[in-house]
Amino acid sequence: MTRQPRLDSLRMFDAAARHLNFRRAAEELTLTQSAVAQRVRQLEDDLGVALFVRQARGLVLTRKGQQYHRRLKPALAMIDEATRQLFAGAGPLKISVTPSFASKWLLPRLPLFRDTYPEVNLELEASERLADFFVDGVDFAIRMGRPPFGEGLQHHRLAGIGxxxxxxxxxxxxxxxxxxxxxxxxxxxxxxxxxxxxxxxxxxxxxxxxxxxxxxxxxxxxxxxxxxxxxxxxxxxxxxxxxxxxxxxxxxxxDDDQQGFYLVYPDSRQREASQVLLPWLSTQLAS
Structure with a gap:
């Protein structure tokens, strides 16, 4: 195995294994068929194992693929349940974004977020002003620029500026x-x-x-x-x-621009970032 698999890749593999069809898996995940197929192929390369036999009429799980999916399903279910418990009765997650990122990228995809995480309530603050996490009560921000973004803040690169x-x-x-x-x-x-x-x-x-x-x-x-x-x-x-x-x-x-789009958040929001926002944003940006 060359590297640990990403959570969004595992979810794409799970959908493909259940449907035995990349097109139907893509429809469930609201992604393109090519995005799912490419990510599953990358997962196989990372694991060093063939998970599917690709046939004209669809997919067939290999023996290793069957074993992997049988063990993976309860793990994904545990992650989903942990997320539900994490946000049960919690207040909304407040996310600061620019008006342009909100209208051109995020808003059209919010229905997909609600379908994936129905238990999570979001509050969007759209402003060109850089939010102050500790004054404005913001939980996360999606910012265009280059790190570092401030003391006590974590960041994760989502995409290049392009x-x-x-x-x-x-x-x-x-x-x-x-x-x-x-x-x-x-x-x-x-x-x-x-x-x-x-x-x-x-x-x-x-x-x-x-x-x-x-x-x-x-x-x-x-x-x-x-x-x-x-x-x-x-x-x-x-x-x-x-x-x-x-x-x-x-x-x-x-494309040589050194800046990027980053998810920025305080250290105290590491769990929500890793369990909810980063997997979902990574999946959407892969489509």
């Missing part, structure tokens, strides 16, 4: 089907309080002469680009739905 320049297909068509990113002087740039364009002035020149549309939130700048008002430089994670629907096209990416 900044990319985006525009709508209509905007691109009006530019003749191509945009010269080495000269933005004739473009309209949609920006927000993070002023991300300026960080790449050397690689994306001509910004000083470009028309500017500034917004208070990243989500508004993305929406402006969707409505063909200009180019936006934004984290891919926040634009994924628009890219999948064909409302935006990616012109270039800056």
């Amino acid at each position: 900044l990319c320049a985006l525009c709508s297909p209509d905007y691109l068509a009006r530019q003749g089907g191509t945009i010269d990113l080495t000269d933005l002087s004739t473009q309209t740039l949609c920006s927000d309080v993070h002023r991300l364009w300026g960080r790449f002035a050397d690689r994306l020149p001509g910004q000083q002469e470009a028309r500017q549309l500034r917004f208070s939130h990243t989500s508004l700048a993305i929406d402006a680009a969707v409505s063909s008002q200009g180019l936006v430089l934004a984290p891919r994670l926040l634009a994924t739905a628009h890219l999948e629907r064909g409302e935006l096209v990616e012109l270039c990416a800056f």
